[in-house]
Amino acid sequence: MEYEVFIKQILNGFSLVLFITLFSLGLSIIFGMMDVINIAHGELFMMGAYTVYAVTAAGGSFWLGLALAPLAVALVGLGMERTILRHLYHRRDLSTLLATWGFSVFFREAIQVLFTREPKSVANPLAGSVVVLGATYSAYRLFVMATAVLVIAAVLVLFLKTNFGVLARATIQNGEMAAVLGINVPRMYQWTFVLGSALAGLAGALLAPLNAVIPAMGVEFVGRAFFAVVVGGLGTITGALGGGLIIGEAESLFSIFLLPTVAQILVFVMVIVVILVRPRGVFGRRSALEHQVM
Numbered sequence: 001m002e003y004e005v006f007i008k009q010i011l012n013g014f015s016l017v018l019f020i021t022l023f024s025l026g027l028s029i030i031f032g033m034m035d036v037i038n039i040a041h042g043e044l045f046m047m048g049a050y051t052v053y054a055v056t057a058a059g060g061s062f063w064l065g066l067a068l069a070p071l072a073v074a075l076v077g078l079g080m081e082r083t084i085l086r087h088l089y090h091r092r093d094l095s096t097l098l099a100t101w102g103f104s105v106f107f108r109e110a111i112q113v114l115f116t117r118e119p120k121s122v123a124n125p126l127a128g129s130v131v132v133l134g135a136t137y138s139a140y141r142l143f144v145m146a147t148a149v150l151v152i153a154a155v156l157v158l159f160l161k162t163n164f165g166v167l168a169r170a171t172i173q174n175g176e177m178a179a180v181l182g183i184n185v186p187r188m189y190q191w192t193f194v195l196g197s198a199l200a201g202l203a204g205a206l207l208a209p210l211n212a213v214i215p216a217m218g219v220e221f222v223g224r225a226f227f228a229v230v231v232g233g234l235g236t237i238t239g240a241l242g243g244g245l246i247i248g249e250a251e252s253l254f255s256i257f258l259l260p261t262v263a264q265i266l267v268f269v270m271v272i273v274v275i276l277v278r279p280r281g282v283f284g285r286r287s288a289l290e291h292q293v294m
Contacts, residue, residue, distance in 0.1 A: 007135035013253065015141055017245050018148035019203065024225035024243060025155060026199030031229065034189050036085065036096045040104035041225065042218025043111075044197050048073050048204025049213045050111060053120045062125040062209070069205035070198040076107075077197025081190050089189065111215045119212040144206050151202065152241070155195075168192065224251075227271045247271075 027041050038044075048069040055065030080103055088095040126140040159165035171178045171188045179185045204218070211217060228243035250270060254263035 004135040007133050008137060011132065011135075011137050011141070011145075015145050016251065018145050018152070019207070020221075020224050020228050020247055021152060021241055021243075021245065022148045022199065022206075023203040023221055024228040025152065025241075026196035026203075027222075027225050028229045028243075029155075029199075030193055030196040034089065034096075034192060036100065036193070038196070039097060039100040040080070040107060041100075041196075041200050042222030043104045043107035044073050044077065044200035044218075045204040045207075045221060046111065046213075046215060046218040047076060047107065048201030049122075049208040049211075049217060050115060050120075050204075051201065052205045052208040053115075053122050053213050056122055057120075062122065065122075065208075066202075066205045070202040073201025073204075074194045074198035076201075077194050078190070080197075081193040085193065086186060086189065089186075108215045115215075117215060119214050122208040122213060124209045140209060144210075147206060151199070155199070164191075227267065231271055231274050 023045060026044075027038060030036050030038050030041075051069040051072045052062060052065035055068060056062055080100075084099050084103075085096060088099060124140050126138075126143055128139045129136040130139045130142055131137075132142070159168060167178070167183050167188060170181070170183060171185055178188075203221075207217075207221075224247055228247045231243040231246050247267060251263050251267050254266050
């Protein structure tokens, strides 16, 4: 019995790592390229979950909702970028932060009007269990883990092996120089924000069967995502991956011996220590830090 509990705890930790990484990846991409701290990222996540709920409540399948969620949230992100955010990029103040905060409030209130504040639920599409290393484990959680791995790998390939990735990394390094060289920087910003929004929507859709779907559901996870981005390193894809691993595993290990609230407090303390010792993050580049100071 103790062995089975241990295996389940390890799998839960790995699941948390992958989920935080998937969620924080979009946040890191948006900040790394655009210098936009997207306060509304949690609400985009929440809308992904509500998309799945709306589809299933209307009689559609969970899988249809899962496919539609990132597309629907990507369209919302496109609307955010085209209507407000693209007019604020040239400003070196808190305008984009305040704008995304305004979006977060608007989205939360809109969802409450459309669906009320009552918690919603989405039926588990894979209710069975699978034996893993001698322990029975949720089949759907394994599906979530496999999906997260595939999506994270696809994003890495996109940024490291494709022409879009080359242009994106050039824009991240020096947007002004990229524009001089002929790169359409506003267009890169637009598709970057759309991609980050789609990743948030997908994460929310995947969590819907495992968690109560409520307007404030993104608040808990956006804090973890910011921790992962800060600890891993601002403005780097590897930072999001490494930060998700550190935050997820730390919280999982602390939760074995301590209450969940105490575990989260210790994770917060760990984040503070990392910021004091290495302000640019564990995997952050020095140039990214210098860019922020300037």
